[in-house]
Amino acid sequence: MSEAVVETHGLSKSYDNKPALRSLELNVPRGSIYGFLGRNGAGKTTTMKLLLGMLRPDAGEFSLFGETVRSEASSVAARRRIGFVSEGKDLYSFMTVGQMIRFTRPFFPGWRRELEEKYLKLFRLPLNRSITKLSKGMRTQLMLLLAMARGAELLVMDEPTSGLDPIMTEEVLQALADLAAGEGMTIFFSSHQLAEVEQICDHVCLIDEGQKVLDGVLDDLKSQYRRIVLVFDSAAPAALAGLKGIDHLRRAGRTASMLAHVDVEGVVARTQEFAPLSVEVHPVTLKELFLDHVRGE
């Protein structure tokens, strides 16, 4: 495996004794576009805030760029190499677009003027317009510009395309893909838009209730997992839940749908003991993987 830009070990965090993250193990390889998926409240934003030093872990540790982050000084050093886009896309209401750029630029010695100009042009951001007068989409664009132009090695993005129209979403996704491919930048982002994650991510991690439930190379996951759909002449038997080798099972009337990723042929063979009328095996989409892992039965 290539060098990890983000690595977490047993990372845990609770709010008022309610666990938000439970022993999270992450490994984000350098140069990857890493989709971090989960339902609302699954722990995605908490993970990002921990990585950026906004929160402190209750247990566990993490490293950024190979250095374990234990102190504020090491967090500050790591943040010089990180671009961040927050979920709310909130910037300073008392600044204009130009002031926001002038303010951010000096913090990052590796600021990329050419990227600043490129994205200013692409996003058509008016330099003199106040932040308060920008639409959410424009604020998102400005945040992306500020994150991408700082010459970061890692972009941490919480729902980066929320509030963007489909054309702009496409442009942003293309920009992210270009940054990863052309600049070797690592992109760690959360999104609810599974289609866009599938479009650009090469790695995904799915968390639910603060725990990792699935992660890996997206193509590998999609090639390993299969959906097996069984149709019965009466209600699908509950005993299917005990079938060896299945990950998730959903029953609805006469139909049972299960997900398997190890020995799929063996699972199909074992379904015969329940005498189904038909058995179909389908490839899976990321959406199906997501739904089955966070919903399950």
Next chain:
Amino acid sequence: MLWYKAWLETRWRFCFVAGSILFAWAAPLWAPLFHLRPPAGIPASRLWLAVHMASVLLYIFAAIFLAGSGINSQTTYAATSGFHPSMLFTLSLPVSRRRLLLVRAGLGALQTGVLVAIMAAYTLFARPEATTAPQFLTYLARAIVCTMAIYALSTLLACVFDEMWQFYGAFLSCIAAFLLQYRISVLSWLSPFRGMSLISYPITGPMPWASVIFSLVLTAVLLYASMLIVQRKEY
């Protein structure tokens, strides 16, 4: 650039307080237009004392209003509840929280100091008796030092509570401290309000060292506590 941000963030607050002071001090110009005049027969020294007391209240108001909200982002004028989400952008910058607080509190303190200097200059040079430059500078130094204790208290509260409660909390704390100094003799000796006032310690009298030193120590302790809170706080 943090100074630049702090200035853009606070400039209208600073202008608002400065404007309020100018408006109040310009009363002799606009009050007659509304037929507002002091009752006849009040000696000039009494009128001046009222102006001075109003100045001290304005020192306190400036200290609380300009103390900011710790390292939180602020809106232009109003105190708001909760913290502004743009804080996340600030915290993602490669800057320590200590530096964020130092710059923000530093600029607010500077603005407060400038306003106290303007108000002190006005009141002292409007005094019926002549004021010498050393007298003015001595008073200015103690007024700024003592006002900084209020400023530091407000900063500390801003690091614990959101801006709304910082505002109320600082005013209520000042009222409580002001009243307590009349009940507890040691407080009256140490009170920063005494150091600000020319009633407790007239300009020709001795320097209120106890009040000044206590204010200095209190400011340092409160700012240090603010620093510790900001460094431990989770966002």
